[in-house]
Amino acid sequence: MNVLIVYAHPEPRSLNGSLKDFSVRHLEDAGHHVQVSDLYAMKWKASLDAQDSTAWPADARFDASLASKEAYETSTQRHDIALEQEKLRWADAVILQFPLWWFSMPAILKGWVERVYAYGFAYGVGEHSDNHWGDRYGEGAMAGKRAMLLVTTGGWESHYGPRGINGPIEDILFPIQHGILYYPGFDVVPPFVIYRTGRTDEERYGHIRDALGQRLDTLWTAAPIPFRPQNTGAYDIPALTLRPDLAPGEEGLRVHIAKE
């Protein structure tokens, strides 16, 4: 299998750097092919702007979606964007690895999403009709591929628990797991989260590494988070609200996850 690791940490000699190297070795030892997009090492351009569409007229009003659409269709995207899209097409699984900064991904990785997820590639695809609102949320270019988050945080696990002050980790990560990964079609397996990274001695590092190895071994077989697909009847179209008989009376992020 082909695995793309999109990695966003500024220091190779960090816990994140060590775990990234470990993942590459572990996956390759199991016979997989691995590519790493090391965003800091690549000096990835974080901010989406008119320069991303090389044929966009210099004096034209910049419309981010329209410019992305035209550049994608006419192969006039900046080369760095096209290269990342090619890696996504090649991959059977994608791992986004990052430290949780201010309860989300680092800016450099957010900018990877914004620039690589072109109109016509990751959104704005498929028919729009009375029973189909574009190929998204369970359909799309990434359908059939798997994705997993590998996240480190200095906070304690209890701070991200069901009643923890930061919010439950699965809710904090919902905009990423549902909105960035499930949206273009990925099957998202549960995240691998490392808490309280400031307290990582050799012994604990060994445990973390072993646990990560097991998660990498089951990347292809683990049950994905059962997000509800958009176009198979669970949602009323075009309001895109969950049908009243599903999770009746409930609201919030979790109604979009089917109960087993």
Place this chain on the structure above:
Amino acid sequence: MNVLIVYAHPEPRSLNGSLKDFSVRHLEDAGHHVQVSDLYAMKWKASLDAQDSTAWPADARFDASLASKEAYETSTQRHDIALEQEKLRWADAVILQFPLWWFSMPAILKGWVERVYAYGFAYGVGEHSDNHWGDRYGEGAMAGKRAMLLVTTGGWESHYGPRGINGPIEDILFPIQHGILYYPGFDVVPPFVIYRTGRTDEERYGHIRDALGQRLDTLWTAAPIPFRPQNTGAYDIPALTLRPDLAPGEEGLRVHIAKE
């Protein structure tokens, strides 16, 4: 009053650009002082890295928190960071204005948060003891100031409703409103969200502008979102889980908002 607008849109001739200009005029006409950090126009450096700490040794292992702490304490931060911190000190209210891209703020604004929110300024402040876990979530450098999000999105309001497929807008914005604004002490008033921006004609623009004007007029008097403060008894320390008798039996993001 002093208002800082941190604005993240690449095109001045956009709905966002027009509304930003309107907000400046409207606030100034009411006698307030306004500064705008127009991140795209400033070519804001989005990615946090070792160059943000000008005294950090070139060959030293980069620790983002430690480097931020030292640079803040010794006034060796990059100048662009110190300037934004000065604007935050000056401000009585802060408006973060941005288009919702992939269910969060644009990378350039996320990078503003990461770089400007230094250790010792926006986090890592206050005593850590058995009944106080740092000055955060209701305390901190921004205590007494107000903040509001001004967000545009192409999606429909129902898609962001209580059972909408994207998740309720207040839950999607929780990592920003609670994790980025309430964390260092801001009182956060409800967001001003504009949906379905692709359908904005002159008439609708007039309505939006009027509604925004009213929100700006009540920026100082509107009731903030009643997030629960960390250090006044609602949370067990150090687990930082909500006390069992508050929102008993419930879990998720919304337990952190006190019911009226």
